[in-house]
Amino acid sequence: MILRRKIYKRLLEWKEECHGTKALLIEGARRIGKSTICEEFGKNEYETYLLIDFAKQDKDVEEYFNRYLNDMDTFFMMLSTHFGVRLIKRKTLIIFDEVQRFPRAREAIKYLVADGRYDYLETGSLISIRENVEDIVIPSEERSIKMYPLDLEEFAWALGEEILMDHIKKCFDEKVPLERSQHNQAMLLFKQYMLVGGMPKPVSLFVENNKDFGPVDVEKRDILKLYRNDIMKIKAGYRTKVLAIFDQIPGLLSKHEKRVVFKDIQEGSYAEQYREAFFWLNDSMICNECFLTSDPNVGLSINEERTYVKCYMGDTGLLVSHAFDENELLEEAVYSQILNDQLSLNEGMLYENVISQMLTANGHKLYFYTRYSEEKHRNDIEIDFVLSNNSKMKYKIYPVEVKSGKRYSTISLDRFNEAFKKRIGDCYVIHPRNLIIKDKVICIPPYMTVCL
Numbered sequence: 001m002i003l004r005r006k007i008y009k010r011l012l013e014w015k016e017e018c019h020g021t022k023a024l025l026i027e028g029a030r031r032i033g034k035s036t037i038c039e040e041f042g043k044n045e046y047e048t049y050l051l052i053d054f055a056k057q058d059k060d061v062e063e064y065f066n067r068y069l070n071d072m073d074t075f076f077m078m079l080s081t082h083f084g085v086r087l088i089k090r091k092t093l094i095i096f097d098e099v100q101r102f103p104r105a106r107e108a109i110k111y112l113v114a115d116g117r118y119d120y121l122e123t124g125s126l127i128s129i130r131e132n133v134e135d136i137v138i139p140s141e142e143r144s145i146k147m148y149p150l151d152l153e154e155f156a157w158a159l160g161e162e163i164l165m166d167h168i169k170k171c172f173d174e175k176v177p178l179e180r181s182q183h184n185q186a187m188l189l190f191k192q193y194m195l196v197g198g199m200p201k202p203v204s205l206f207v208e209n210n211k212d213f214g215p216v217d218v219e220k221r222d223i224l225k226l227y228r229n230d231i232m233k234i235k236a237g238y239r240t241k242v243l244a245i246f247d248q249i250p251g252l253l254s255k256h257e258k259r260v261v262f263k264d265i266q267e268g269s270y271a272e273q274y275r276e277a278f279f280w281l282n283d284s285m286i287c288n289e290c291f292l293t294s295d296p297n298v299g300l301s302i303n304e305e306r307t308y309v310k311c312y313m314g315d316t317g318l319l320v321s322h323a324f325d326e327n328e329l330l331e332e333a334v335y336s337q338i339l340n341d342q343l344s345l346n347e348g349m350l351y352e353n354v355i356s357q358m359l360t361a362n363g364h365k366l367y368f369y370t371r372y373s374e375e376k377h378r379n380d381i382e383i384d385f386v387l388s389n390n391s392k393m394k395y396k397i398y399p400v401e402v403k404s405g406k407r408y409s410t411i412s413l414d415r416f417n418e419a420f421k422k423r424i425g426d427c428y429v430i431h432p433r434n435l436i437i438k439d440k441v442i443c444i445p446p447y448m449t450v451c452l
Helices: 007-018 034-045 059-067 072-083 103-115 152-158 162-174 180-196 200-208 213-232 239-253 271-283 316-323 326-331 334-339 347-361 411-420 446-451
Strands: 023-027 048-053 092-097 119-124 142-146 287-293 304-313 366-373 378-383 385-388 397-402 427-430 436-438 441-444
Touching: 007 023, 007 034, 007 142, 023 034, 023 103, 034 048, 034 092, 034 119, 048 072, 059 072, 059 103, 092 103, 103 119, 152 162, 152 180, 152 200, 152 446, 162 180, 162 446, 180 200, 180 213, 180 316, 180 334, 180 347, 180 446, 200 213, 213 239, 213 316, 213 326, 239 271, 239 304, 239 316, 239 347, 271 287, 271 304, 287 347, 304 316, 304 347, 304 366, 316 347, 326 334, 347 366, 347 385, 347 397, 347 446, 366 385, 366 411, 378 397, 378 411, 397 411, 411 427, 427 446, 441 446
Parallel strands: 023 119, 023 142, 048 092, 092 119, 287 366, 397 427, 427 441
Antiparallel strands: 287 304, 366 378, 385 397, 436 441
16 A cells, blocks of 8 residues: 655655755654655656665675776666666666665765766665764765654545545634534544554555554554664664663653653663663654753753653554553553543553654654742643744744643643743643633644644
8 A cells, every 4th residue: 555645745846956966865763664655756756766775785786886886887787787677867766775784875875966867865764874874974965854654644644534634724724623523533533543653554554454453553563573673783882771761661651741760760870871872762763852941942952951851652653552562452442442532541641642743743853841849849830842933033932731631721831821921922732622722822632733
């Protein structure tokens, strides 16, 4: 099943803008669909395409890069005959798949782009794409973009709900609620997205198997094993720390504040010891980091406190399978409870994680805010996410609180608004109910997060 992806439009823009003057590197977690979208693009937009999968470690192909880059005619002749693909000047796309496995090919981009005969796409997974560049020159002739799991809108397209998503966006723009039956339909779509996630193969299996969660869960567990195996291959000394964080993500997110308390991972540990481990998980795009911003002002990253961090799974469907073993999912009827709003334990964890996933897919870097009250000896403000409009002239911040239940208070949001009102654009609460605006707070259902 070929899934419609938004990144395809960005590939078209790259082709039109660059005309072969830059290669494009697509970075993303494993099993995210990078190779599929590149092949689909090659089939549709070029007369021929050639895919070199460096994960296969074809020694003959690797030798072509070592021997023939000074003789481009021979280099391309060898590739053409090896793969049985005719190369046509300015009408062929060459794809370097999993290029981090053979950094020499990435370095060669400089000379291949200068040669000007063909267009080049690269795909890369895991931090090894950076670990393996010590002895090469990163080409300036390379542009990079990130690819994420399917967002809610792409998931809706896969399920044939394009009209519903268009209506959701229209209602968000006009700040009006959906009609009740449509809201219920949209909430069911959102819950399915939260359970299945946005990894392409699980989504395809969900559609092809008439919305059966069984094959979906098996595939998600295979992906989790793949991620764990990748972690076990880390050669650096922080491997055990990466593994410890990865294994404990459901436990970390099930706590009230959801931020990482390092001594809970291992007694006596502190943030600095885990810096490289968190970097690996974030850079591999297995996880999404969310840092404390101590003073939400112009440039949230300027006041970033990296000792305070939340670690979300990059895909919430994977988190569901990570948090519950196979027996729990069946015996405790977790899927059914979530679909019917009956799961109290861990629902907040899943809600906040899926919102983090949707915000990340929309290009937001994640920050949260807390303020400690000396008088009360506890935090008196806790804001789940702080977004910005990134404007240079009219900079505004947008606090977002996530509420998985229908009853809640907005005390923290009110206090935040009072403290920083001159900087704030809009205040948002994401809740399971329909859209409503009260006391200048825009309360939106979770399916409208895709519009932020």
